[in-house]
Amino acid sequence: MNFIKKIIPGLIMCILIAQLGLFFGKFIPSIGGAPLAIGFGLIASNTFAKSKVFAAGSKFSEGDLLSYSIVLLGGTLSFSTILELGFSGILFIVLQMALTIILSMYIGKKLGFSKHFSALMASGNAVCGSSAIGATSPVIKANDNDKGISITIVNLTGTLLMFALIPVASYLYSNSTLQTSALIGGILQSVGQVIAAGSMVNHDVLEMSTIFKIVRIVFLVVVVMWCSREFKDNDTEKEMENDAEFALESEAYAKPKKKKSLGVPWYIIGFFILCFLFSFGLIPQGISTTFKLISSKLEIIALAGIGMRINIAELIKQGPKASLYGLLVGLGQIVIAIALIKIFL
Template identity: 25%
Template structure:
């Protein structure tokens, strides 16, 4: 019995360490909320930064590594499945065809432009994909969902999240200052925030100064934008053979074209079940809570895999690519709002 439990017991130290870091990140976000009413850095970003800060001064030994690998692997994949409960495909029908199609066009063009900017600035292929996905859709969640599909390492994931988070905070602070010069109504400004700001809490923070109409418009557009994560992960999964090299010991060509990881299938299935009202309402909140908790633990594990001193050597290029991508996204979003007559 003890021998059968040994593999599981080996995971405990690393998982416990990640849980501690995730809990500290949650407490810091609560302190932000108490001080500023809205958190500028959410739990996921804080978990990455705390883990990376700890890793910079201390390298986890063999005792911790099995749990860290498990947290950054199966736990993260399970969290991605549970994220499907946060998506409601019925929002597309309720908003009418023009707005979702406009958002989809902005996301697609932003993905292509962001990826191109990253490659021009010398980012590796996988890093450019991560920055593009995080910028175009929903920041941390998109990066976390895309990373396993393309085989991105912990350093690449942490780099993309860290620098995207910094720019995201800057956008929340700066976008309201630009509003008078843009000549947008409260609703139009809310839509611009929903199309450009990365996280839902940050959308609320960016739109709060302009009233409830702006907040409602921003939240709706943001949720519609998050729906684009499903088609993105599906498309990347279908291209997985080209985006991700075979695993060690896996024969080239053995994996069939269109290979799709189990967690992406689970993500799409849960989103579909939710849209068909087949997921009990009482289960939605626990599923979303579990997704957030597991993602926070996984982000702590990813942070522990990154030495910030090494991260600094690639920071300029990543930051430049993320900044260029953000400017493109703002321009595309303004164009779509004016084209649709929503300004």
């Protein structure tokens, strides 16, 4: 009950903002309800809705509702749609992620950032933004300050790219479904940004770009394993001290040490389960249509939540150097994606 009470104010605010975005989106179809919901959310959170009372609800909308939306989306897609990516599509994703990591680490080193911070930026930009940073930070033993700044910069970069990629895709690919989806789904940092950008083009791009993004998220486990291997020799003495302390605690309490989980997010598993059921006709078309409707409603509320979570004052406070880092990585991702799309797609 306490949790529900905490999220209600922010959730109601996100629902109202989402409806406002959809309403004005009818009059400005060239922009659409999705980006308007993000924009209205950003304005609200930095003006009249600054209060912390809205924080829990906006976080719930941004995270949980978007996750449910992705799961339900699986009940509307068949494996044949996913297989449209083909080997070349998968290869594009792998190379895009690998080169993004290499680029992020290189730029971070040149700008004088720590290896830990650069690794957080690399994982966040290569995979899925805040979620990837949250998954890799304990593995590399990153401090809270690095984690907070990297999340802020990665989200800012993704938000800017969300709008920048649309004219790029229109100019280069005339909004062709496969190439445009690869550009959006292969670059943008969060699922919400991918959905928002895809919805600005058309429904086919929305679905295909989401698939590109989901395949990227599946590879999160590989990125976390890379981080674990890359930083395994760091802080050796500290780890030995921790092991010694743990040994004493084990003798006293006889509690086994928990292993770190490297699994993919639960909503990706849920997506593939419903996708499997739909592919084999175990989800009737009527229910699938309902899933699609609910998913789209949750999606627009989640996008309002994303806007509500953007703190302009915090972004300004991070300083020009960190912002430059994000901008250079973002521009590099665009160049890499365009080159790889030309080669493979």
